[in-house]
Amino acid sequence: MSPSFRSVLVVNRPSLIGAAVILTLSAVLLTATGTWLEAGFRGDELPFLVTVASSFAGTLVMITVLIVASVLSEALRPRLREFALLRAVGATAAQIRARVTGEALVLVLIAGPIGAVIGLFVAPLMSPLLVSSGVAPEGFLPSQSPLSVIGTLLVLVPTGVLAARMTARGILRVSPTAAVRESTVEPTALSRRRLITAAALAITGVLTATTPFFAPGTIGAATGASSALLLVVAAALAGPALVRRAAIRGAAMTGSNAGAGRILAFSNARGFSRRLSAVVIPFALLVALGSVQSGVTIAITTATANQLREGVQTDLIVQSSSGITPAQATAIAALPGVTAIATTRHLPATVRTNPPDEDLPALDGLNWEPTSILLITPAKPLFDPKVQSGSLQDLAATGTIAVSEEALLFTGKGVGDMVDVRLAGQKAAASTIVAVYERGLGFGDYIVGSTDSASGGATSDAVFVDSILNSENRTQQAVIGLGLAVTDRNGYARSATQDTGGEQQLSLVLLLALLGFVAAAAANTLAASIRSRRDELGLLMRLGATRTQVMGMIALETIFIVATALIIGLLAVLPALTGVGQGVLGAPLPVFNLPVLSGLVLSTTLITILTTFPAALHATSTMASQRR
Structure with a gap:
């Protein structure tokens, strides 16, 4: 590694450490899943393991690409001013592109292999659960093969390169002067291509959600449920516009007599909608993923019990x-x-x-x-x-x-x-x-x-x-x-659905692993956003804002983040769960697992509060001591 790269990593380690942690977690999950998948293909007696691992791998790869690309882009965002200044003093477009891509690759090639090695040791730890769920025979122990590590890098490296290229493209498409300005004041308009792509994904997602109306049963339900991810990706592309509109609507609802904290909060959300959408979308993904997975599970369990009660002819x-x-x-x-x-x-x-x-x-x-x-x-x-x-x-x-x-x-x-x-x-x-x-x-x-x-x-x-x-x-x-x-038939229906406890436990563990990964990414993005705002918060206090007013602004922003994430996440799963209700239960009504949904709302709220307030208190206390 060249000295320049080492110096960049050292100087920018606060923003890169969080991204490295997310990359490591993604590599752990990808490698462990790849190890199970490879073991299933090697053994003819493991067809259920192939099915489970393939299904989980498909969802995991989609989420990993979305999260890793977002995390790397946000890790590079605070340095837009630095790259703009490099262009202003004569750096060419090729040099900037190579610098951004090289830094992303270095980060991926450091964190990826570390996570992959950990994943090789994590995969065997799941063997007892795989055996108890019936997807693997007694004594099953996956072998540690380099193929799963190679597969992990084949996912992470192109994703990192793509994220770096897109970030570099955003830097290079405007003049150095405009790039310096955009590092402090975000542009409000989104590109036409981005909006068209978001609209196309949204339409595709809604159409996919109608699959259960034409193909009832678990096949249609599984296909329809995938629409939630498409709609979340569409929301990610149109996120700045959605956040900006929500901020304008919120400011209008508060009225002209709103306090300083509320005015600052909604003005900040409107002016920095890109930065805020990068925080909102991971939380929306957390809500959408947990809601759709738990909703499909409870729908299938309910339909299974109903069919048994109706089909059994004796008590x-x-x-x-x-x-x-x-x-x-x-x-x-x-x-x-x-x-x-x-x-x-x-x-x-x-x-x-x-x-x-x-x-x-x-x-x-x-x-x-x-x-x-x-x-x-x-x-x-x-x-x-x-x-x-x-x-x-x-x-x-x-x-x-x-x-x-x-x-x-x-x-x-x-x-x-x-x-x-x-x-x-x-x-x-x-x-x-x-x-x-x-x-x-x-x-x-x-x-x-x-x-x-x-x-x-x-x-x-x-x-x-x-x-x-x-x-x-x-x-x-x-x-x-x-x-x-x-x-009787009711008791038999209950016991028959409970007999799948091992399978349900495996599904729960895999779901919690995905949700934990998404939650960690959301918390990292939020923490990075707060760290990047120290100069902004300091400027507000130097202009006369009190620490109470600034913390009030942060509190309202926290509420805004949680509320916006919940609305986007629930709207993303509403078509999917409506289709699941039609395809599995025969009624076009959304199927929500209310205890799980309550847990998702509580988790989103707690993560936001516990991440935002300590960082904001530290930043404002530093400025308050300097003023004294």
Whole structure:
């Protein structure tokens, strides 16, 4: 590293340390996710891990690009005056561009590898959670491979270069004199290209949110939920205009008799909308990400429970934490008054979603989707998955399968077509579709009535019992006498959704990791903004503003930041969660997880207060002591 670069890093370390921390955190998450993904591709028995890691990686890369680009741009923003002066004394455009890009690369190449190494050690620590959630087998331990580190750098390095190039472009597109002026007074207008891009992303986001109206179910819900990120990116591009308009509206609402603190706060927000939008957007992303993820989860959980309550045809369901053995099922069937029983068991399997590619046979594993198949005996169960075509009674024949409508979406298949299924420990076999049903959330995407895996004394997950004596509770008492637990359809629906506790815990941990990363980026941006305003706050106090007035301005700015971030974040997720409500619950109403939303509001408020006020108190106390 050249002496000039070292001196730049030392002199500007207050603004660069925060950016380095965010880069390190992003490298940790990217490397850990890449390690899980690589382990999934290496092992044929890890299809669920590939699915989970791929889904998380897609969201993580989008958020990382947005956050890292924003953080690097904000780290370079306080030095706009320095770059402008370099141009004024003769530095060429190529030299400025090389300087900005080189500094960003140095920062990425220092923080990125450090975070990547940490990520290699973090990935194995998640193994117990991956095992308990069922996405990895017992004893799973991912190997430490350089491929995940290379993948991390392939994301961070281009992002850093792009952020530096965009910052350099902003410096070079105006004259040195204008650049010096813009370092203290921000331009109010946004470029036409930026506004057009923001509008295009907003329209795309709204249209994407309508996907569940045409493709109901989890596929449509997942696609529709992605619109929230598109709308947040659109808000980031149009952020200065949005913040400026909000500040003008807020100033108008306060009236002409507002105190000095309020006038200063709204004037600052209006005059420095670019700086403030860089603070608001990360908080809006925090609110949007947490709201959409928790909203989708609660919608799917509610819909699953509803489908089970509506589909189960009996109020007597027998369950056991250790499973129900064939002998116990036979004893239940022999109880007085029992007219019929049906047992169910879930089998791990993979299903071919795309035909094999003869040109790339090595990638055939990507054409198989991990799933869970519901085995029912006898073929006529005591529940109704709402069959739309065919009959479940045909499942008595070997090599047959019933498939949900959602699983067949966009495949063009129906009753009479073939589906390739591969059960755990068995070779792939073609099964004939004999029924297509609607309630795929409650009963899974695939149902079979006979399989070789059913032999060998395997236990059942549940036994559905039809009894003529059940109204007198005699059958229920007899089942309890066998040492088994009995519940009704409501209890069964609750236990079935709670059985995914391991999966929900994994989803919660991954979501908290994303939210923590976004929250750290938001706090860093806010702290950097306050540090860069020391001269501004000092000037206000030298012009006669009291410390109370300045702190009042900071307090109102804090309220403005929180309120604006919440409004933008909630507006960004409103179309997505409305589509989720339609696609999953059948009602075009937004689905919010109110406890999570309350936590997001509280977290945003606390982070803003705890970041803003200490820095502002330190800056104003220094100036107050100088005045004395």
